[in-house]
Amino acid sequence: MDGPGSQRWELKLLGFWQLKLDGQPVAVGIRQQRVIAALALLGARSRHSLSSLLWPDSSETQAAGNLRASVFHITHKLPSFLCASNDSLFLEPDVEVDFHRIRWLIADIQDSAATVAAGSADILHNADLLPDWYDDWVIFEQERLQQLRLDGLETLANYYLRMGALGRATEAAHAATSIEPLRESAQLILLRCHLEAGNNASATRAFIEFRGRLGRELGVRPSSRFAELLDPQPTSTPPSAESQYRLPRAGGAG
Structure with missing residues (x-):
């Protein structure tokens, strides 16, 4: 628990970079932001490995100088935020990230x-x-x-x-497919959600959109796993692009 007069540091890296002290935003230079972000994401680092990571195109001497200057600014402008020893650097354990x-x-x-x-x-x-x-x-x-x-x-x-929480299931599946539209496992879950809810039209639209994007961007077709959900249409002739899969009829009949 924080004691009287203690400071609360909050570091935001999701969405955008922001540092707050006791709820108030703190201005930080871009070089210092990069040092802080690296330590937050990667944990404690030696000065040499951190300078090489952050300034890979600079000479070893220049990179080390850049890090020294950045650490100086952080330790003097952001007290009780950064732990700096002779060789290693890390954020104070109480910093919320x-x-x-x-x-x-x-x-x-x-x-x-x-x-x-x-x-x-x-x-x-x-x-x-x-x-x-x-x-x-x-x-x-x-x-x-x-x-x-x-x-x-x-x-x-x-x-x-x-x-059976189909609304929440669909929300989670939609979130996954919006992050990575070409991820088959997420698309399969989304189709299952639509079918379980009886929304066959939504399942059809989702599959057609996925199939089209997969073809345009990767030049491939959906895997055979979709057939288990969408029921391949029996025919003696090769199926067309639009009829390769059909949805089961109401009640689950093939």
Whole structure:
């Protein structure tokens, strides 16, 4: 628990970069932002590895100088925020980072989806990591978090589907497909949600849209797994692009 006079640091990396002290935004230079973001995402780092990561195109001497200047600004303008030893740097343990909270939420979902609060699908859907940053190390973390978000959303959708909560299941599946429209596993869950709710027209539209995008962007067709849901039409002639799959009739008949 915070004691009298203690400071509360909050670091936001999802959606956009922002640092707050006791609820008030704090202005931070872009170089200092990059140092802080790297330590928040990657944990404690040696000065040498951090300077090489952040300034890969600079000489070792120049990169080290850039880091020293940035650390000086942080330690003097943001007291009790950064721990700096002779060789290593890390954020104070009490700094609240939204990136960590989203990772904990995903871990809770994978452990037991039944324990997470309503609205978790919306939180995962909007958890883009530093979307306007294009450093290689940031892109790697963006892709890793996106994969975890997708796994979490699919787990939620499958759980709600089993529980018969079709509205929440559809919301989670829609969130996953909007993040990655070409992800077959998410599209299959979305189709199941529509079919379980009796929304055959919605399932048809979703599948046709997915099939078209898959063909345009990757030049491939949906896998055979969709046939289990959409029932391939029996015919003695090769099916056309529009008739390869048909939905089961009402009542589940083929």
